[in-house]
Amino acid sequence: MADILLTSNSTPIFKYIVWVLGKIINIIFEFLYLIHIPNIGLAIVLFTIVIYMLMMPLTIKQQKFSKLSARMNPEIQAIQKKYKGKTDQQSMMAMNQETRAVYAKYGVSPSGSCLQLLIQLPVLFALYRVIYQMPAYVTKIRECFDGFVQTLGRNDIAFFQENVSSFVYYRKQFTESALAGTKYGNIQNSFIDVLNRASSSDWDKIIEQYGSSAASVNESLMKYNNFLGLNIGDSPSAIIRNAINSGAWLLVIMAVLIPILSAITQWVNIKLAPQPETNNNNQEQSPMMASMKTMNMIMPIMSAVFCYTLPAGMGIYWIASALVRTVQQIVINKHLNKIDVDEMMKKNIEKYNEKMKRMGLPAQQLNNTAKLNTRSVETQKPQRSKEEKEEAIKKATEYYNNNAKPGSLTAKANMVKQYNEKNNK
Numbered sequence: 001m002a003d004i005l006l007t008s009n010s011t012p013i014f015k016y017i018v019w020v021l022g023k024i025i026n027i028i029f030e031f032l033y034l035i036h037i038p039n040i041g042l043a044i045v046l047f048t049i050v051i052y053m054l055m056m057p058l059t060i061k062q063q064k065f066s067k068l069s070a071r072m073n074p075e076i077q078a079i080q081k082k083y084k085g086k087t088d089q090q091s092m093m094a095m096n097q098e099t100r101a102v103y104a105k106y107g108v109s110p111s112g113s114c115l116q117l118l119i120q121l122p123v124l125f126a127l128y129r130v131i132y133q134m135p136a137y138v139t140k141i142r143e144c145f146d147g148f149v150q151t152l153g154r155n156d157i158a159f160f161q162e163n164v165s166s167f168v169y170y171r172k173q174f175t176e177s178a179l180a181g182t183k184y185g186n187i188q189n190s191f192i193d194v195l196n197r198a199s200s201s202d203w204d205k206i207i208e209q210y211g212s213s214a215a216s217v218n219e220s221l222m223k224y225n226n227f228l229g230l231n232i233g234d235s236p237s238a239i240i241r242n243a244i245n246s247g248a249w250l251l252v253i254m255a256v257l258i259p260i261l262s263a264i265t266q267w268v269n270i271k272l273a274p275q276p277e278t279n280n281n282n283q284e285q286s287p288m289m290a291s292m293k294t295m296n297m298i299m300p301i302m303s304a305v306f307c308y309t310l311p312a313g314m315g316i317y318w319i320a321s322a323l324v325r326t327v328q329q330i331v332i333n334k335h336l337n338k339i340d341v342d343e344m345m346k347k348n349i350e351k352y353n354e355k356m357k358r359m360g361l362p363a364q365q366l367n368n369t370a371k372l373n374t375r376s377v378e379t380q381k382p383q384r385s386k387e388e389k390e391e392a393i394k395k396a397t398e399y400y401n402n403n404a405k406p407g408s409l410t411a412k413a414n415m416v417k418q419y420n421e422k423n424n425k
Contacts, residue, residue, distance in 0.1 A: 017126040022137030024050060025130055029138045038140060041227025041316050044131060048320040051127055052328060060332055067336055068106050068344065075102050106345055131317045135196050142192070144220040148213050149191040156191075163205045166197035197311070199238050200231060225313070230254055232313035239312065258315040263304035265322035270296045272329040 025047045032038050032046075076099060083095040135142045160167045195217070198206065207214045225233045229251060234242075236255040243251035307315035 014122055014126065017122050018129055018137075021051065021123070021126050021130045025134075026138050029140055033140055038224055039227060040134060040141070040224045040313060041230075041232050043138075044313060044317050045320045047131075048127075048317060049324055051123065052321065052324040055123060056328060056332075059328060060335070063332055063336060064339070064344070067339070067341060071341060071345075072102055072106050105349070127321075128317075131314065133193075133196075134313075135192050141221075141224060144217055144224070145192045145195055148210070148217045149188045149195070151210075151213065152188070152191050154187065157187075159209060160191070160194055163209070164194055164198055164202045166194050166199070166202065196233075199234055200242060201238075227312075227316065228254060230258075230312055232316060233311055235311055236308050236315065255312070258312055258319070259304040259307040262307040262315055262318045262322070263300040265319050265326065266300040266303045269322045269326050269329065270299065272326055272333070 025043060028046050028050070029038065029040075029043045032043055079095060079098045079102065082098075083091050086092070086095075130137050135145060161171070195206075203214070203218045207218060221233065222231060225231050230239060236258045239255040240252050243249070243255065303318060307318060
């Protein structure tokens, strides 16, 4: 049977990343427990800071490439424009050679920051997984449920199905667990999944059904989940409803701040991130740039919507990650502004030459070729506009205009004579 949500992830490669991140957050929570502040919200904040600090070298390297790309792109675009419409094999090979020469000139790889992204994206997805399924990775949180779920069996599924709203998300896992009679532990894991997502109103019904054993679990979770007065196991929408009914207006304000702060921090983070340089004459980039602008507007709004409906712990994670990225970006921007791009290029070319030498290739020749190719691209005459072409034709017509009858032999002879006079000046 496939692993259920609580069980550690079994996806190839990805499972190892999740396992490592799970160990890190477990160590953080154990430390907080040791100093008598075992708080899930604080653990999430510290965990986010640690992970983004570990990824900072990759972020810096990726943005250095972006800075060089701003210098490279005009040359790459000039080469593409030079071979536009040419689909024969010789032209395509020539275009690829000249493009590679530009990369050689700047001492970077065509793959650019792909490697950094390939490393970062699985980590970010794994980070979300660990935050969302804390009991699967944090021992102390898991222990809160163990004693209680051991008393539950297949006969209790009916009660959870009727009374616990989060059951609907795990119905398939429950069904599979119930059918697998020898894998009773999977049912217990499924119960922990549901209990971990149960709202305050769900817990009221569970305590009413199971008494002190369920109340003890809820009490421990409330202690762990209390962050600045909020139960981060509940969604802001649920917190607001309950707080309004009880007249706790401070909780209403705190809950409303989570989606608002999430949207604001996401927006600030987007504004601080390096933006690609635009070229008004490059119409082919317009749709892509328009899509990016639209996404930059939509993402903060989506963040607010998700944070309003998901458990508040996820909202705290998104806010913390956006704040950490913002601080990182400010530091990186100051660092990159001090960097001399020409000096960076020189160092990159030296590294590229060393690499070529180790491979037995004439590195210096490649870089010389790069300079010649890119210089030829840079010094190409710019394409004249339609108006400029018409003006040139008009001037040429006026220059060769004479009193002879248009189309006559005399007119043609005069045009040849004037052409020779003009070019002999």
